[in-house]
Amino acid sequence: MNMQSRAEAPEPQTLGGIALDVLRADILQCRLRPNTRLRLEELRERYRMSISPLREALMRLQSEGLVTLEENKGFRVSPVSPDHLMDLTETRIDIETVMLRRAIECGSVEYEADILSAFHRLSRQKKIDPTSPGVISSVWSREHRAFHTSLVAACASNLLMSFQNSLFDQAERYVALSISYIAKPRDDLGEHEALMKAVLAGNVELACGLCASHIRRTTEKVLAATKALTVI
Structure with a gap:
């Protein structure tokens, strides 16, 4: 069975994978603080990437519990307590x-x-x-x-x-x-x-x-x- 860890995984080849890596790193290091609103336009400017891979990455991070999606409010870094x-x-x-x-x-x-x-x-x-x-x-x-x-x-x-x-x-x-x-x-x-x-x-x-x-x-x-x- 393949037990390769995320840290040892090959560099992603897609824009969505790159967006996922940079967003995850900024969330884990708290450069994006808990409860921070994640507006797609602001993220596009921050990372110099198009909205599509950023949205894909945010959906993945939501499944990992690092991002929340609120109806009519958009994405936010998950809170801590x-x-x-x-x-x-x-x-x-x-x-x-x-x-x-x-x-x-x-x-x-x-x-x-x-x-x-x-x-x-x-x-x-x-x-x-x-x-x-x-x-x-x-x-x-x-x-x-x-x-x-x-x-x-x-x-x-x-x-x-x-x-x-x-x-x-x-x-x-x-x-x-x-x-x-x-x-x-x-x-x-x-x-x-x-x-x-x-x-x-x-x-x-x-x-x-x-x-x-x-x-x-x-x-x-x-x-x-x-x-x-x-x-x-």
Whole structure:
């Protein structure tokens, strides 16, 4: 089965695919903030693209939960809230621990090698963009997604992989909203390394426990960091 992650997918060849990529990136990095109206004429000027591929991309993003379409009002970036974040957190834990169990049980030497490679690449990146303080590095984000994908890639379910990708996107928005407000550095690398070691050791219960605590720790940081933000 094809378990290729969105982050590793080939560059899109259509205008609709290009529009989808740039819009998704701006939403996930909160350059387009929650609740922002997405007027097609304004997007056309912003991205120098025709309306047709932009509309196609917005419809796709609506299906992913990143955009809403209101009758007689048009498109809008999906809102965020503490309740949504908590729901997202527990749903991610449910989905990812199921996937993790399956992956560890079905994993091969290639699966383990992919995890080691993904962790190595992630460990070489800085989380914060050195050229833009308070902004998450796009390279770190790509490798972070690739690492988490590698942990569950052997679960043998394209449907679950699709759910995981969508939930990961939703979580990325909250992290991007809060990143500049987080004062105390977090040992992301240590958490990822512990999770990797548990998976490679085949310790299902420890791996699932570490996965759940990793996701919940992110949520706690986001909630603590975003108390001052009116959007949440």
